[in-house]
Structure formats: structure tokens, C-alpha cells
Amino acid sequence: MLYLDLLIQGLIQGAIYALVALGLTLVYGLLRILHVAHAALFTLGGYIGVIVTNDSGSFLLALMLAMLLVGLVGMASYRVIYRPLLGRTPLIALIASIGVFIASEEMFRIVFGAYGLSYLTPPLQGQFEILPSIYLSYARILVVILAIGLLSLVGWLAVNTRLGIAARATVGDPKMAASSGVNVETIRYASFFIGSAFAGAAGVLVSLLNNLVEPTMGAVPSYKALAIIVLGGLGSVRGALLASLALGVIESYGTIYIGHLLDRDSIAFAFLIIVLMLRPQGLLRRD
Amino acid sequence: MDYEIVVLTNMAIGILFALSLNVITGFCGQVSLGHAAFLGIGAYTSAILTKAGWPLVATFLPAMAMAALVGLVVGMASLRVRHDFLAITTMGVVFLFTGIVRKQDFLGGEIGIAGIPAPDFGRPGLLVMALACVLLYLIFTIRIRKSWAGFAYDSIAEDEDTARLLGVNVPRFKLFAFVAGTAGAGLAGALYAHQVRFIGPDSFGFVESISVLAMVIVGGIGSIWGVILAAAALSALPQFFQIIDDFKLLVYGLLLFGAMRFAPDGVDGLLRRLFQRGTAP
Numbered sequence: 001m002l003y004l005d006l007l008i009q010g011l012i013q014g015a016i017y018a019l020v021a022l023g024l025t026l027v028y029g030l031l032r033i034l035h036v037a038h039a040a041l042f043t044l045g046g047y048i049g050v051i052v053t054n055d056s057g058s059f060l061l062a063l064m065l066a067m068l069l070v071g072l073v074g075m076a077s078y079r080v081i082y083r084p085l086l087g088r089t090p091l092i093a094l095i096a097s098i099g100v101f102i103a104s105e106e107m108f109r110i111v112f113g114a115y116g117l118s119y120l121t122p123p124l125q126g127q128f129e130i131l132p133s134i135y136l137s138y139a140r141i142l143v144v145i146l147a148i149g150l151l152s153l154v155g156w157l158a159v160n161t162r163l164g165i166a167a168r169a170t171v172g173d174p175k176m177a178a179s180s181g182v183n184v185e186t187i188r189y190a191s192f193f194i195g196s197a198f199a200g201a202a203g204v205l206v207s208l209l210n211n212l213v214e215p216t217m218g219a220v221p222s223y224k225a226l227a228i229i230v231l232g233g234l235g236s237v238r239g240a241l242l243a244s245l246a247l248g249v250i251e252s253y254g255t256i257y258i259g260h261l262l263d264r265d266s267i268a269f270a271f272l273i274i275v276l277m278l279r280p281q282g283l284l285r286r287d
Numbered sequence: 288m289d290y291e292i293v294v295l296t297n298m299a300i301g302i303l304f305a306l307s308l309n310v311i312t313g314f315c316g317q318v319s320l321g322h323a324a325f326l327g328i329g330a331y332t333s334a335i336l337t338k339a340g341w342p343l344v345a346t347f348l349p350a351m352a353m354a355a356l357v358g359l360v361v362g363m364a365s366l367r368v369r370h371d372f373l374a375i376t377t378m379g380v381v382f383l384f385t386g387i388v389r390k391q392d393f394l395g396g397e398i399g400i401a402g403i404p405a406p407d408f409g410r411p412g413l414l415v416m417a418l419a420c421v422l423l424y425l426i427f428t429i430r431i432r433k434s435w436a437g438f439a440y441d442s443i444a445e446d447e448d449t450a451r452l453l454g455v456n457v458p459r460f461k462l463f464a465f466v467a468g469t470a471g472a473g474l475a476g477a478l479y480a481h482q483v484r485f486i487g488p489d490s491f492g493f494v495e496s497i498s499v500l501a502m503v504i505v506g507g508i509g510s511i512w513g514v515i516l517a518a519a520a521l522s523a524l525p526q527f528f529q530i531i532d533d534f535k536l537l538v539y540g541l542l543l544f545g546a547m548r549f550a551p552d553g554v555d556g557l558l559r560r561l562f563q564r565g566t567a568p
Contacts, residue, residue, distance in 0.1 A: 266386020
């Protein structure tokens with residue numbers, strides 16, 4: 001039963017990674033920038049989730065508000081950080097992004113305190129027997145449902161709406177898309193909104209699973225999400241999803257079986273390095 | 288006086304560390320987000336040896352060799368993966384390094400290595416030694432820059448495929464840059480270990496890797512003098528920030544962002560612009 005249990009835990013962790021990595025992949029596909037500050041948006045989502053839930057008593061309201069606000073902040077981050085640097089080499093934007101990430105971690109610490117916040121009455125703590133003798137809390141089930149729901153929504157948008165088609169065209173060839181009448185700026189703002197809102201949702205979900213938000217909670221997911229989009233083949237959404245789930249499962253087994261050699265976070269990077277040596281373009285080549 | 292010596296030694300180590308990354312990122316154009324791992328390898332090697340009774344100077348070579356050995360492996364990876372893929376691979380290297388160190392008892396695990404012996408020649412002696420190392424490494428990098436290899440590196444940094452087409456032996460130059468750069472970081476690490484006399488996995492993480500990359504970029508990628516200026520300023524900064532201790536990292540982060548946003552060519556570009564404005568008719 002341990003195997004199955006680990007598999008389920010890994011897939012749930014993978015679902016969270018997928019929500020964070022989606023925004024990074026969208027940004028990379030459009031701008032070819034490694035958007036480290038994305039993790040600050042994840043943290044912001046967590047804080048909004050806890051604070052709104054504690055003040056209003058409604059977790060649903062908190063989740064929606066977190067997605068909306070974080071989405072808007074994400075759009076602002078494009079306007080303030082990346083848009084002025086578009087003509088420069090991506091390295092410049094990367095360092096600027098890291099600077100913003102460091103500064104915002106400190107902002108969280110200064111504004112909300114170093115020890116983090118918790119839910120007064122953590123919602124969705126009940127347990128549910130999904131398989132004989134395997135229990136999952138409602139919070140974990142919510143993670144799975146929300147991840148599948150949001151990611152399929154994006155898949156549907158990408159195929160069935162004008163915006164989605166235009167976005168895919170822009171990723172493929174920005175100049176051709178622009179000359180066919182696509183407003184590239186609109187696509188960028190929309191992608192930042194969606195990607196950031198998803199990171200915000202992931203932040204709320206993680207705050208729920210750990211019943212804790214703290215200033216540094218974004219650090220590790222952010223580096224791992226970078227590893228994931230690279231594993232997935234940079235810019236390939238399908239690759240990123242596959243890599244998220246694979247990494248979640250590998251970490252879950254790895255911590256048990258090779259945990260005495262490597263800590264959890266370096267298992268992810270060992271996996272990354274091995275895959276890249278075998279397939280330098282990532283798991284799925286973008287095309 | 289002691290305080291000034293500590294600040295100056297930190298600056299010298301910072302400059303050496305930044306110059307070593309400048310060979311990889313500045314000259315050869317290979318972005319490394321994990322350079323602190325090599326500082327760490329040098330520091331751990333040197334600390335273990337001096338604790339076993341070796342004199343500090345004798346540990347320099349082993350420290351450089353260990354760092355360069357791992358650097359060679361990462362350099363080989365750079366032949367296979369490129370650009371952003373390489374950047375993230377090097378980021379993986381630093382996480383892997385701290386992850387491995389944390390779990391090894393003979394490296395002190397989470398706690399690290401304490402009680403590293405003070406160098407026999409005292410703090411002023413360590414400063415002199417650090418300055419000598421900086422000077423030697425500086426001469427070494429200037430010689431690369433001024434030689435034929437300097438042009439070859441420029442062409443690789445600009446466009447690898449074209450360089451290959453022109454007959455530049457790209458793999459050999461890349462491997463050399465990685466070996467020379469990581470050996471320099473290993474040397475800086477040996478000095479660092481005996482400056483602070485306590486090392487742990489947290490001293491060589493991702494943030495430290497970013498700080499040194501920031502020195503190179505703020506200095507102006509590839510510019511030796513710009514990098515020295517930026518490294519001296521950025522490694523002394525934390526000391527000046529003591530007054531605003533609580534906001535130290537906040538200011539640092541905003542500075543990084545501001546520097547990229549308003550002076551993306553770094554100190555080098557700023558000086559150049561000033562100079563040109565002065566001479567233009």
C-alpha cells in the first residue's frame with residue numbers, strides 16, 4: 001500500500017507544481033525570459049488566501065480573490081519589470097527578476113512578520129476514503145480537482161477561442177502573428193494574468209496543505225518550477241505538465257529510498273541533470 | 288583597524304570570486320547560476336585539510352584542483368546543453384552541492400565545519416595573501432583577454448555556431464574557461480573559509496551564486512575593470528548596510544532591479560557613456 005500512497009502524494013505535489021509551472025511556461029514561450037519573480041506571486045496568493053479566509057470566514061471567496069488580485073499584480077509585473085527590457089539580452093531580465101523576487105520576499109517578511117501566518121480554523125480538513133484504507137483530506141482532493149479544472153480550462157481556451165489561437169500563433173512566430181493583426185501586447189497581458197492567477201491559486205492550496213504561509217515559501221517552488229519548464233522543453237505546455245507530475249512522483253519515492261543520500265530538493269535537480277544529459281532539449285521538444 | 292582589514296579581505300575575496308565567474312560568463316558567454324558551488328568546494332577542501340594540520344598555503348592547490356575537476360564536468364555538460372538549458376543546469380549544480388553536503392557527516396552535515404584554524408600569519412597576513420591571489424588571477428585574465436584566445440572567446444560569446452564555422456575549437460575553449468573559472472572560485476573559497484572560519488551548506492547556495500552573477504552583470508559583462516569595481520562595491524555593501532540591517536536584502540533586491548532597469552550595460556557602459564559625452568563635440 002505504501003507504493004500507492006507515495007504515488008498519490010507525488011501526483012498531488014505534481015499538480016501543484018503544474019499550476020506554478022504553467023505561468024512560467026507561458027511567459028517563457030512569449031518572451032523567452034526565466035520569470036523568477038513568479039514565485040513571489042505564488043507567495044502573495046498564499047497570504048491573500050490566509051488573510052481573507054481569516055477575516056471573512058469564506059475560503060471560496062479567498063481563493064477567488066487571490067486568483068484575481070495575483071493575476072492583476074502579474075500583469076503589473078510585466079509592465080514594470082519586463083516590458084522595458086524586451087530588447088535586451090534575456091540575462092538582464094533574469095537578474096532584474098531575481099532582484100524583484102529577493103525584494104518581495106523581504107517585503108512579505110517586513111509587512112507580515114518572519115514567522116508566517118496560519119488559518120484560524122483550517123478549512124477542508126475532513127478525510128475521505130478514496131480507496132480501501134487510503135485516506136485523502138478534502139484539501140488534497142481540492143488540489144487535484146482544481147488543478148485538473150484550471151489546466152483543462154487553459155487547454156480549452158487555447159484551442160477554441162480567438163485569444164487562445166492568437167496566443168499560440170504569437171508563441172510560434174511573434175512577427176508573423178503581429179502582421180496578421182494579432183495584438184501581441186494583449187496576448188502578453190492575458191498570459192501574465194492567467195499564469196499569475198494560477199500561481200496565486202497554487203499558493204492558496206499550499207497554504208491550505210501546510211496550514212502555514214511564510215515569507216520564504218516561494219523560494220523552493222520557484223527554482224523547481226524553473227527546473228520543470230526546462231525538463232518539459234522550455235515553452236512546451238504539455239511538456240511542463242508531464243514534467244510536473246513526473247517530478248512530483250520521483251520526489252515522493254526518492255525521499256523514501258534515497259533520502260539518506262540527497263535531500264528532497266536536490267533529488268529534483270539530480271533528475272533534471274540526468275534528463276538533460278540524455279535529452280538536451282527536455283522531455284518534449286517544442287515545435 | 289581590525290574591522291577595516293576584515294572589510295578589505297572580504298572585498299578581495301569578492302573580487303577574486305567575481306573575476307573567476309567573469310571568465311565563464313563574461314569571456315565565454317556561458318551563464319552560470321551555480322558558481323557558489325565551486326566556492327564551496329574550495330572552502331570545504333581547504334578547511335578539511337587545514338583542520339588535518341596542513342598549512343593554509345598548501346591547501347590552495349588541492350582546493351583549486353577539486354573545484355576545477357567538478358568544473359570540468361559541468362563544462363562538459365555545457366557542450367551538450369545550451370543557453371537557458373545550461374543556466375538551469377548550473378542552478379541544479381548548486382542545489383545538488385548543498386543537498387549532498389547536508390547529508391554527509393564527514394562534511395559536517397547541516398551544521399557545517401566550525402573551528403577552522405586561523406592562518407598563522409594573522410588577519411593582516413590573510414589580507415595580503417588575498418590581495419596577492421587577486422593580483423595573480425587578474426594578470427592571468429588580462430593575459431587571456433589580450434591574447435588570441437581573447438578574440439576566440441569574443442566570437443564564442445557572440446555566436447557559437449559562427450565561431451565553430453570560423454575554425455575556433457569551441458569545446459576546448461569552453462572547457463578551459465570552465466576549468467580556469469572554477470579553479471579561481473576554489474581559490475576564493477579556500478581564502479573565504481579561513482576568513483570566516485566557519486562554513487556550512489547555507490554559505491554556498493543559490494543566493495550567493497546570484498550575488499556573484501550580479502557583480503559580473505552590474506560590472507558590465509566581460510569588462511574586467513567594471514567587474515572589479517562592482518565586486519568591490521557589492522561585497523562591501525552589506526557592511527555599510529549594518530545601520531539599516533532589517534531592510535538590507537530589500538535594498539539589495541531593489542538595487543539589482545534598478546541597476547538592470549536603468550543601467551543594463553553595467554558600470555562599464557555607464558563609464559563609457561560618461562566618457563563619450565565628455566569628448567563628443
